[in-house]
Amino acid sequence: MRIGLLGTGPWARRTHGPSLAAHPSVELAGVWGRRPEAARDLADTLGTRAHDDVDALLDDCDAVAIALPPDVQAPLAVRAARAGKHLLLDKPIATSVDGARELSDVVAETGVASVVYFTLRFSEGPARWVGEQQAAGGWWTGDARWLSSIFAGGDSPYAASPWRHDRGALWDVGPHALSMLLPVLGDVAELDAVRGQTGPGDTVQFLLRHTSGAVSTVTTSHTVPQAATEVLAEVRGESGVSRMPDWDGNDPQVPFGNAVDALLRAVDGEPHPCDARFGARVTEILAAVEASLPAKSSRGESA
Structure with missing residues (x-):
């Protein structure tokens, strides 16, 4: 091709x-x-x-x-x-x-x-984990976190990205978090969100109620200290606790x-x-999360 x-x-x-x-x-x-x-x-x-x-x-x-x-x-x-x-x-x-x-x-x-x-979803361990949790079912809660220090110093090639600065980690890595939770817990029926008030950053946490009845939380940030960075997804339910295999992202190719x-x-x-249909649904959810956040004042605090 x-x-x-x-x-x-x-x-x-x-x-x-x-x-x-x-x-x-x-x-x-x-x-x-x-x-x-x-x-x-x-x-x-x-x-x-x-x-x-x-x-x-x-x-x-x-x-x-x-x-x-x-x-x-x-x-x-x-x-x-x-x-x-x-x-x-x-x-x-x-x-x-x-x-x-x-x-x-x-x-x-x-x-x-x-x-x-x-x-x-295209990394071997995490992708296999999603399929296994879909097959198991019976999940009551979930949690996904993507916490990076892209905007907190260091030499990330993405630190200068204008659109990432404009839209924050919610739009950059929030899609990854949703791509892990939605296939396992179902579509989103209800949500709410808050901004972090610690540090200078773009930290956002949102709560989701899924069509399955399960609830989950998602936390995104590009401004945490290096020692606090993490990429995680886990679910809890009838089968106990299942956590996504560790992923370091060192070889994106x-x-x-x-x-x-x-x-x-x-x-x-x-x-x-x-596919594009799923991508559109992710955008709809992120837009709803953003709309539910309190407005920010010129100094970055909730209005």
Whole structure:
């Protein structure tokens, strides 16, 4: 399959590009970016060619992998789907409900295959854990935490990301947490949320009641101290306590390669549960969480 890459930032350079270039069943058809010089540089690194025009790249490929901010991704993905191109999307698929629903609807209308890259769902241990807990059932409560120090110092390549600073960890890593809990506990029927008031950060915790009757909590932050960082998901119920296997995220190319495999299978008629429809539902939930938060004053405190 010929796959074009949209995006030239750290995620494209570290994960999408190398994974696509190395995949045995994929031809990296080219790179497009909002900065042509960056697209040319990345294309040279990956041994492919840069495209100055999105439509020119769409003409040269069967699918696109998108590594762009969510609200840049959504309209470009709609454009690609209308051109009949399959979609390997990043999470969240959009930060507006309208944008996410439009993308999901266009995917359904055109019949293109879609996979949303929720990293944990394509990492071997966490993905297997989700399937096992779905099969077990009988869960009463759940908890998911993604606590990072991206904005608390250090040398993360994502620390300078404007959209992450604007929308915070809720929108960046909240999708990962939801991707682990929703398949096991069911869709969300009711929610509430609070902001953390300790430290300078973007810490948010929200409480969910699921359609199964189970309740869960999710905590997200990019501003915790390094010693407090954690990625966790666990459920409790009739089978006791089950916790997701440890995940360190050191090699993102492996799970992304698994996502590419999932897209190839989806094209062949085996859809993956992490598709554009699921991505749109995640955006709806995060938007509801954000709407339930108290407003922030100019000094970052609740109004």
